[in-house]
Amino acid sequence: MPLHRRVLLLRYFIMIKSINIGFFPASDPLEQTLERVKAAGFGAVELNMNEENVSEGGLWYGISDEDALKVKALLEKYGLACAGIVTDKLWQYNLTSDSIDMRAEGMKRIEKMIHLCTIVGATSVLVVPGIVDENVTYKNAYSNAQSCMKQLATKAEAAGVLLGIEDVWNRFLLSPYEMADFVDGVDSPAVGAFFDVGNVVINSYPEYWIEILEGRITRIHVKGFNRDNGEFCYLREGTIDWKKVMNQLRSIGYDGFITVELGARDDWKADLEQISSDLDKIFAE
DSSP: OOHHHHHHHHHTOOOEEEEEGGGSOTTSOHHHHHHHHHHTTOSEEEEEOBSSOOSTTOOBTTOOHHHHHHHHHHHHHTTOEEEEEEOGGGTTSOTTOSOHHHHHHHHHHHHHHHHHHHHHTOOEEEEOOOOOBTTBOHHHHHHHHHHHHHHHHHHHHHHTOEEEEEOOSSSSSOSHHHHHHHHHHHOOTTEEEEEETGGGTTTSOHHHHHHHTTTTEEEEEEOEEETTTTEEEOTTTSSOOHHHHHHHHHHTTOOOEEEEOOOOOTTHHHHHHHHHHHHHHHHTO
């Protein structure tokens, strides 16, 4: 791993307790959500770029720069950092597709998120690279996605934004060595791995991934997972050994945002209190 990449990846980071905004009802006004995040003891929030304008004051694909500046103002009002920007549309417009048009639509959305980062004060975009299925061979998926990432890397570098490729249940980049090779093949200081601790537990151990991805990790997602029943759960109720995870993160020098990523909850208020408390305990491991 070239030293210049590791330095670029790490210098952006401040250890901050963060939560993905998707935990809250999408229709709630952004200001109301940010107020709740701050009150719960979080120092940062990860924003979703929706395809349509579904949330008052939130980010969406067609948002103007003027309205995006209002998002920045709200973040500053509540003293919250923006841990990064994500979208769920990269499952649909995926970079592994054999369709040039499909890949182009995915790249447009990543380019939009890069641009929004420069406005709201974020430095990270999460990239779901795509999927492998009966319509896309593994060989083509790898080539297609890596080609797209090389093109996007130039724009990310110019903007000072990191593109983090997430480990997800997509039948692609199935081991830490493969993820590392994919990232290194892009050969850009702006491209790394967005490591999701909970996503690998079903067939691996997160601390092993962290060790191998040293110098490449842009951001961290956390969620609980129970290997015994194959289900996601509260952070500290599953089978993740958080002490090993945190020790490994410290051993590689990671000092960045730790973002809770959980779906929307009906009883979000009670859940939020437990999640905040659980994350404090994980930080103390």
